[in-house]
Amino acid sequence: MKILVTGVSSGFGRAIARALAQDGHEVYGTIRKDVEPIAGVTYVRADVTDDDQVKAAFDHVMELTGGVLDVFINNAGMGIGGPLEFCKTEDVQNQMDVNFMGMVRWMGGVICTMRRQGYGKIICISSIGGLMGLPYQGAYSASKFAIEGYCEALRLELRKSGVQVIVVEPGDFSTGFTAVRKSVEISEAAAAYPSYEKSLRGIEHDERNGLKPEYLAARICKIIAKKHPSSSYVVASPLQLLAVFAKWLLPAPLFQKILSLYYGV
Template sequence: MGYIVLVTGASSGLGKSIALHLHSLGHTVFGTSRNPKQYIDTFPFTLLELDVTIKESIAHLFGELQQLNKPIDVLINNAGVGITGPVEETPLEAMRANFETNFFGPLAMIQRVLPLMRKNKKGTVINITSIAGYMGLPFRGAYSASKGALNIMTEAIRLEIGNQGINVITLAPGDYATDIASRRFHAPVINNSPYQKAYQGSLNTMDSHIDSGNDPIEIAHKVAVLIEQANPRPHYVVGSFIQKFSLTLKKILPQKAYEKLLKNHYKL
């Protein structure tokens, strides 16, 4: 029997791929978008309205699901946005806005869904984080921090909820070919800024990594496997060999050697 799955940010990229794949496997999928009317008749699954940064929008979504009498078995906290810029020059409001979507949004969803899952004595929450959340990447500091914060919060939630049949885990993708780069907040490259050359260079590297990224279906396949696991690990990583290996290197190399590796990679 299939699960009832809620996928935030299912209008594009990884979320769309996850929602389509789980639907094709026979699960009942509810995807979300801030503008579902843009996508009428586009998807074989139901697309509901949700902005994870707006309390009322979250309340409305859960009201709709309750009316439909659909107990959520699985929540995929996928909605997220990118942000780039030198930390020194990125407006704090832009960083706060990023955290609202990437960190507080998923947490707000978790706060709504856990009581429902507890009632049903089962459920899985998968927080889509990022390999970038395991290290502070240059000119992506706010993004790395928002995803790293979600990683740590996931660990805390797991310890708090104990063994209630509910699994809360993270899945950290490497680079996948989606439109995330075109939607992210870019702090402007400021003329004569001490960061101008390095920031522009890093932006070019980041964009080429995303453009040449793997197929999002890999993430969808992993999600399909994880939701079937009775006792999953706290964290999973999916990406190219080198992206995954960079996490192993971070664990085994001396800190300054790892930092040097990143500096060489980003030509800093």
Template structure:
């Protein structure tokens, strides 16, 4: 059987690195991406391409390089993303735009770049890594929730638009996993004079604890492998702690105000 070629954005660390390493052990030809190849000169897990998901020209160059080497692309995993926290009122708008540029525009740039090739092949799979946070407006993480929620919805549309070409789109929403996302995210400072000082400070601490105690990202890698081997992938997949996934079930069955109260109690607001 011919080896499948997989491209994973944000592949040099965290969830992306776990996905790439696991798929390589399963016989896939794996390419990850990083914004700076020079900073990853000792990276040996799998192939790396230099790519900035925020820059359409960078995306085109990297995809062209991959196609020149392999002649095809079977699977795209849009994994690159950044975290952002803070009271929305106090979050600089340029940081909001940066978050959407990476978490929403980035996957669109990549999808647009690979779709012509997948269409000519008559096959292809695009997995967008979103977040369980994208299913609800979380306090002090509202911009992150919105960027991932927007990606969930646009994936639903792309899925219908490209189905006739033999291309499959799907969402995979992880919960909290033990990665370095907390170190790399933007978070608004906890200002001494801010009316949000106490609740935001407490929530920020809770979010960091959740990531530190998160599950092994290998679970996400195994789910990606399962999706790749599914003939007709579902629209949405979730992977994470039972309570995180259960919270989505609750959102469907309880009144909005009750769910809001549950969230506020959880965050002690």
């Protein structure tokens, strides 16, 4: 299959691109800077916040594949952390620009190509944070909720087209994500929100000790091979899976109480 993955320089994207290439797929991966090659993966330059770069990268991939795209995996993303009161408007804008608009910029070309083909899989990496608002990761959660809403609507629009829209919601994984998270100044925010610093350390600890990206990559390979995949997959530790079920099952005040105890807020 001909597959385009965004953000393959590290973490999930790198593991996914490598696993798909090892499975024999023709893989194209976007990067922003020079990185070690991955056998069987063709790199294409694109910053997902740049309309022109995304368009040029997509057109280039289409030239290389003869206009065919079987699978698009929207993976590129990053996180900003901190109490929402202290998140600067431009940082939240940037968060949405990378995670949400950075997906949207590909979609015109991807959807049009797949709709005309009459088949294709669009796989978007969301997060458990896209299913529940996480304290001190509110801007990040908002960007992932946006992906969830977009994909839910897109799935309906493409219902009769043969194009499948799948959202993957990972829990905490050990990737480059933690190191590049942009968090607001601790001192000022911690004075107003005493639980912030401890909570942030807890979040970072959970991520650093989380599952390995290869685990998610193996799940993506299986999803791609499925004729009738589900519309969403939560890929997470048993405790995080339980949290997702609890959100569905429990009354909102009770679920909020549990989440606030976990995060110490």
